[in-house]
Amino acid sequence: MRTAVFDSGVGGLTVVKSLLEHSLFDEIIYYGDTARVPYGTKDPNTIIRYSLEALEFFNNFEIDLLIVACNTASAHAIDELRRKASFDVLGVIEPGVLALENRRVRKEDPVLVIGTRATINSKSYQNLLARRGYTNIQAVAAPLLVPLVEEGILEGVIVEESFKRYFDHLVPPKAVIMGCTHYPLMQEALGRYFNGAELVHSGEAIVEYLRKNGCESSGKETVMRFFASENVARLKQVASGWFQKEIL
Ligand code: DGL
Numbered sequence: 001m002r003t004a005v006f007d008s009g010v011g012g013l014t015v016v017k018s019l020l021e022h023s024l025f026d027e028i029i030y031y032g033d034t035a036r037v038p039y040g041t042k043d044p045n046t047i048i049r050y051s052l053e054a055l056e057f058f059n060n061f062e063i064d065l066l067i068v069a070c071n072t073a074s075a076h077a078i079d080e081l082r083r084k085a086s087f088d089v090l091g092v093i094e095p096g097v098l099a100l101e102n103r104r105v106r107k108e109d110p111v112l113v114i115g116t117r118a119t120i121n122s123k124s125y126q127n128l129l130a131r132r133g134y135t136n137i138q139a140v141a142a143p144l145l146v147p148l149v150e151e152g153i154l155e156g157v158i159v160e161e162s163f164k165r166y167f168d169h170l171v172p173p174k175a176v177i178m179g180c181t182h183y184p185l186m187q188e189a190l191g192r193y194f195n196g197a198e199l200v201h202s203g204e205a206i207v208e209y210l211r212k213n214g215c216e217s218s219g220k221e222t223v224m225r226f227f228a229s230e231n232v233a234r235l236k237q238v239a240s241g242w243f244q245k246e247i248l
Contacts, residue, residue, distance in 0.1 A: 001215070002027040003065040004058045006051070009037030010238045011146070011181025012069030015092070017243060018203025019067075020222050024215055027223040030239075031057055035229035039072040040116020040143055040180070047118060051077035055085055057227070063087055067206060071115050071179045075122035092202040095209035096177050097128045102208065103198040105175040107133045112170060112197075115179030117141040125179055138173065142166045142180075149182040155189040163193045173197050185242075 003025045005016055009032045016030055031054055033039075039047050051073045058066055066089045068074045068081065074091030081089045105111065111134050113125040120141040129137050144162050153159060175198040178184055184201045191199055224247065228235045240247045 001025050001064050001218075002029070002062065003067055004029045004031065004061065004063045005067045005069050006030075006054050006058070006073065007032050007068075007070040007181055008039040008050075008072060009034045010150075010235055013235075013239050013242050014181050014184045014201070015067065015069035015203040015206055016224075016239075018201070018207050020224075020243065022207050022211075023217045023219060023222055024207065024210055025222050026218055026220065027225070029058070029061055029063065029225045029227070030235075031227045031229075032235050033229045034231055034235060038116065038143075038146060039070060040118045040146065042072075042118060044076045044118070044122070047072060047076040048080050051081055052084060055081055059086075065090060068092065069181055069202065069206075071181065071202065072118045075115075075119045075124040090206070090209070092179075092206060093124050093128060095205040096179065096200050096202055097125065097132055099200050099205035099208055100129075100134075100175055100177070100198075101132070103175060103200070105198055108135050109174035110136045110138060110171045111175045111177070112167075112173035112194075113137070113139040113177045113179050114142045114145075114166075114183065115139075116146070117143055119179055125177060136171070138170050140166055140170070142183075145186060146180065146182045149185045154186050159186065159189050160193070163189070167193065175200065178202065 068091040074093050078091040120139050126137050126139050177200045236247045
């Protein structure tokens with residue numbers, strides 16, 4: 001099976017990493033809109049327009065499924081993408097919320113969603129959580145964490161101070177949905193800060209969702225193809241670092 005993965009930039013590689021670990025696909029075509037990242041600061045119409053342009057790119061390939069790894073695009077553009085695409089489109093919001101049901105979290109426990117400003121403002125996570133019966137939902141935009149991850153700053157004083165600024169006033173959550181592609185790279189620091197809360201990673205949530213819906217491991221190594229709207233060399237360099245293998 002051939003799938004495409006779309007993200008606003010390099011962050012969606014965290015989702016690809018999970019897909020690769022479980023060998024769910026024969027081939028993955030990744031496209032990062034690196035020329036126009038970040039999406040998280042843009043307004044909804046712009047996010048929809050950029051996402052539909054990415055869809056046009058994917059129309060050049062015969063794919064079975066498009067995974068929208070970008071939370072911001074999933075939050076704003078999933079309906080438009082589904083309307084226009086000739087293949088299945090899966091975003092990260094629904095799998096992320098459903099993944100909570102496999103964790104030790106009760107419906108009345110405090111659940112925190114963190115993401116870009118556009119993701120949090122869309123209320124996509126909050127609305128779906130409420131529809132699934134969660135009653136204690138907090139949502140915080142933590143945009144500063146994105147450039148920190150891009151700079152490779154994953155822990156230490158700046159990270160701790162940013163966490164304090166964003167999260168100190170909250171009711172301590174039992175579960176945190178890391179609703180941004182970049183946050184899983186800070187998972188260790190987030191885990192320490194939230195002191196053992198369940199952390200939901202979009203990549204793992206997508207894998208759980210796909211498996212539940214009959215997608216099985218191919219057992220073979222996945223063929224990867226990388227594309228970007230600018231500087232594909234940097235995308236490949238980041239992928240080599242994150243996947244710990246050379247990508248040419
Ligand atoms: N990929 C985006 C997301 O998951 C984060 C970076 C951006 O703002 O574009 O929401």
